[in-house]
Amino acid sequence: MPQITVDYSTSLADAFDRQGFAVALHAMVVETAAAKIEACKTRFRPTEDIVVGSEVSGHALVHVTLALLPGRTVETKAALTERALGLLRAHVKPVDGLALHASAEVRDLDASYQKFVD
Numbered sequence: 001m002p003q004i005t006v007d008y009s010t011s012l013a014d015a016f017d018r019q020g021f022a023v024a025l026h027a028m029v030v031e032t033a034a035a036k037i038e039a040c041k042t043r044f045r046p047t048e049d050i051v052v053g054s055e056v057s058g059h060a061l062v063h064v065t066l067a068l069l070p071g072r073t074v075e076t077k078a079a080l081t082e083r084a085l086g087l088l089r090a091h092v093k094p095v096d097g098l099a100l101h102a103s104a105e106v107r108d109l110d111a112s113y114q115k116f117v118d
Contacts, residue, residue, distance in 0.1 A: 001109060002035050003067040004042040009050055009060035011098060016062070018044050021091035025064075028083050033072055058097060062088055064104040069113070076105040 045082035082105040
C-alpha cells in the first residue's frame with residue numbers, strides 16, 4: 001500500500017517523465033496520507049487507442065488511481081487527487097496537436113487485500 005496505477009496515452013511517451021512523476025508522487029503521498037515511502041508502488045500502463053467523444057485523434061489521456069488502505073478522510077483523498085494532478089502538470093510536457101485530459105482518483109483497497117515481500 002499504496003498501490004498506484006497510471007494509465008497514459010502512448011502519444012505522451014516522450015513527453016511524460018514517468019519516473020520523475022512516480023518519485024514525486026510517492027513523496028507527496030507520504031506527506032499527505034501518512035504512507036511509508038517503501039510501501040509506495042507505481043505501475044504505468046501505456047494505452048494506444050483512445051476515443052474522446054466522437055474524436056479518435058487529437059487527444060491524450062493520463063489517469064492516476066491511488067488505492068490506499070481504508071481510513072483516509074474525504075479531505076485527505078481530495079488533497080491527494082488535487083496534488084497528483086498538479087504533479088502531472090509538472091511532469092507532462094505539452095505535445096503539439098494534442099489536448100491532454102488528466103484525471104485522478106483515490107479508492108480504498110478492499111478488505112481482502114494482502115501482500116508479501118520476498
